[in-house]
Amino acid sequence: MRDIIPTLPKERGWMFEHLLQYNGFWFTPTSILDGVIFLQHHFKPRPTDIFLATSPKTGSTWFKALIFATMNRTNFELSNHPLLTTGPHGLFPFLDTYIFQNDHYQDSISSLKSLPSPRLFSTHVPYSMFPDSATDASSGCRFVYICRNPKDVFVSMWFFVNKSRTKEVSPMSLEEAFELFCRGVSPYGPYWDHVLGYWKASLESPNKILFLKYEDMKNDPVVHVRRLAEFIGKPFSAEEERNGAVEEIIRLCSFENLSNLEINKNGAERFSPEIAVDKSNFFRKGQVGDWKNYLTEEMAKRIDQISDDKLYGSGLKFGT
Ligand code: PAP
Secondary structure, X not given: OOOOHHHOOEEXXXXXXXXXXXXXXXXXXXXXXXXXXXXXXXXXXXXXXXXEEEOOOOOHXXXXXXXXXXXXXXXXXXXXXXXXXXOHHHHOOEHHHHOOOOOOHHHHHHHHHOOOOOOEEEEOOOHHHOOHHHHOHHXXXXXXXXXXXXXXXXXXXXXXXXXXOOOOOOOOOHHHHHXXXXXXXXXXXXXXXXXXXXXXXXXXXXOOEEEEEHHHHHHOHHHHHHHHHHHOOOOOOHHHHHOOHHHHHXXXXXXXXXXXXXXXXXXXXXXXXXXXXXXXXXXXXXXXXXXXXXXXXXXXXXXHHHHHHHHOOOOOOOOO
């Protein structure tokens, strides 16, 4: 790692000083990039592993809650649910930083080994960068990928980094961030390449990758939570359906509920020695189409044009 990093292309960072380009994507040195390289070479998947894969700001906080609540629905009472006291991020290790907390490789490996199965991980790592041992059809691992309209992703990311940026990094105007985003220079970007990697893999291996859209979950959460439950091997029984179990999970994980919990309003989530984020920064508006309040018509057209070009022939359309 120490040999590779100084040779990588460098650009202005959003939250930290720089982003470095590695295997075609942009990463924050050192915590994130170290984790990604470590994952490529040392991660040992289990057939029961489930990865919640997202590009930043596409809904991982929400889906962490939904997957955890669905997976563990028979283990906890709603009144006493760990989501109410621990919050989505505390329940769902973020693999990219969790995997490599320090220079002690053996510590990282043994803390991964000690997690009980099925292990639930969230990750922003592009599909092409996962080791074959996780992506091979025979591995058994499953991925839930969440895609969101890039205009909302961009606006969400811009607000997030403005609140979370370290003091040493100068502020970034909407216009500057927009140029970088359109050029693909954003954390884990280019956004479109990230989405297409998972999209194509989901077409090839639909049993391995469930590709969902943030907007679809907003429009029809009952249908999509059912799909999620089936995919993770925990389908709702007829009795649970009659008793309103799906709706209960949707309510528990709703923006209104989660964003008003004390655990999500106070304190910071520490992902690595360098990365700590105020928990409240993970909740802003939770709406579809908020970009209309911030992007000019010209900006919206430019993103739409990039999307048309990049997604051409793929069969994918972003939600609106
Ligand atoms: P991350 O990549 O840093 O983990 P992530 O959770 O993916 O962030 O995205 C945050 C977005 O999800 C925010 O969107 P916004 O800026 O457009 O508002 C956040 O408000 C939204 N979000 C968080 N929790 C929920 C929820 N329960 N339901 C819907 N949207 C949510």
